[in-house]
Amino acid sequence: MAGEKSARHGINTRLAHGGYDPRSYHGFVNPPVVHASTVLFPDAQTMATRNQKYTYGTRGTPTSDALGAAIDALEGSAGTIAVPSGLAAITVPLLGFLSAGDHVLIVDSVYAPTRHFANTMLKRLGVEVEYYDPHAGAGIAALMKPNTKVVFTESPGSNTFEMQDIPAIARAAHEGGAVVMMDNTWATPLFFRALDHGVDITIHAATKYPAGHSDVLLGTVSANEATWPRLREAHLTLGCPAGPDDVYQVLRGLRTMGVRLKHHEASALEIARWLETQPGVAQVLHPALPGFPGHDIWKRDFSGSSGIFSAVLDGGGQKQAHAFLDALEIFGLGYSWGGYESLAVHVSLADRTVAKGDYPGPILRLQIGLEDVEDLKADIARGLAAARTA
Numbered sequence: 001m002a003g004e005k006s007a008r009h010g011i012n013t014r015l016a017h018g019g020y021d022p023r024s025y026h027g028f029v030n031p032p033v034v035h036a037s038t039v040l041f042p043d044a045q046t047m048a049t050r051n052q053k054y055t056y057g058t059r060g061t062p063t064s065d066a067l068g069a070a071i072d073a074l075e076g077s078a079g080t081i082a083v084p085s086g087l088a089a090i091t092v093p094l095l096g097f098l099s100a101g102d103h104v105l106i107v108d109s110v111y112a113p114t115r116h117f118a119n120t121m122l123k124r125l126g127v128e129v130e131y132y133d134p135h136a137g138a139g140i141a142a143l144m145k146p147n148t149k150v151v152f153t154e155s156p157g158s159n160t161f162e163m164q165d166i167p168a169i170a171r172a173a174h175e176g177g178a179v180v181m182m183d184n185t186w187a188t189p190l191f192f193r194a195l196d197h198g199v200d201i202t203i204h205a206a207t208k209y210p211a212g213h214s215d216v217l218l219g220t221v222s223a224n225e226a227t228w229p230r231l232r233e234a235h236l237t238l239g240c241p242a243g244p245d246d247v248y249q250v251l252r253g254l255r256t257m258g259v260r261l262k263h264h265e266a267s268a269l270e271i272a273r274w275l276e277t278q279p280g281v282a283q284v285l286h287p288a289l290p291g292f293p294g295h296d297i298w299k300r301d302f303s304g305s306s307g308i309f310s311a312v313l314d315g316g317g318q319k320q321a322h323a324f325l326d327a328l329e330i331f332g333l334g335y336s337w338g339g340y341e342s343l344a345v346h347v348s349l350a351d352r353t354v355a356k357g358d359y360p361g362p363i364l365r366l367q368i369g370l371e372d373v374e375d376l377k378a379d380i381a382r383g384l385a386a387a388r389t390a
């Protein structure tokens, strides 16, 4: 089943068969992991003109092509690059599309290392960096300047899960001549097909659900027809291909991502709804909960929700947050998410400029893994009891 034929198939069929071409590998189901720098040419003329499909390891291999084809089938993109981390999947397109004197609008609820990159390297390179309210919607038109070249979105936002009106933002950005990028890691292409909603370049920390086992770092960036040549050129110019073993692991992870995500989704929702009824919890920040601001946007644009959300305690501060975390026995205290195991972290919004929110107590981010829900609830109940008595 070739990638281009797959648009008519269901999502799990696409996950099983994207970038899948056994006849090219003697019938073996999976593609080979091609470890390569050098590629040989049959003669001097072919070498001089580089007139063959593969020419050097940094420029693509059958392994990276298989992952690219699989992601393109999910995203509906013209092309996909793989880079060594999710953060590189953010920095490579920003470097590719911004120049000195340009202005970039970045959502204030952005993944913190994206902000760090913008505030340090982009500013040093002469790019004017401005953060905007995640709820700006069509109002972003008022922030557009003649030199605004990129509008960077992330929806839901990191840690506090603000939903952005992506179609409205994309319309306003395009009217001003800017390229729209989206960090789409939370939803994966299963729950939000960003390019269908006006985004030009969609970014994934494949480290999370695509890899799924807390053992691989990888990023993917997928572009529409208009932006693909420049994205590919930036990738080649910067020389940052992902390693073949990691590319292979992510392709392998995609095969089961549909069933894993369904489980993460159901468990996270059950725990989020239960948390809303627990003493000591002021608010649950989960876009699929009807009471969540932005729920209407989620319902309109997204087809599912993943396994990460936050709970806000009704009062207290770091002491209560730490008591909660230290009482957990199943949840690990660690960054990242999308793996099979549950994780918790005390969120800091100190770097925000606009979207600080008005939260009555500490924010605890929970990644709900594949463990049994009753065990996870009991663990969280232990944490809440410890926070109440701290």
Ligand SMILES: *Cc1c(COP(=O)(O)O)cnc(C)c1O
Binding pocket: 085, 086, 087, 088, 111, 154, 158, 183, 185, 186, 205, 206, 207, 208, 217, 218, 219, 336, 337
């Ligand atoms: C984790 C994450 C990244 C970065 O991925 P790494 O592979 O850890 O560099 C980028 N964006 C979001 C939203 C993330 O959660």
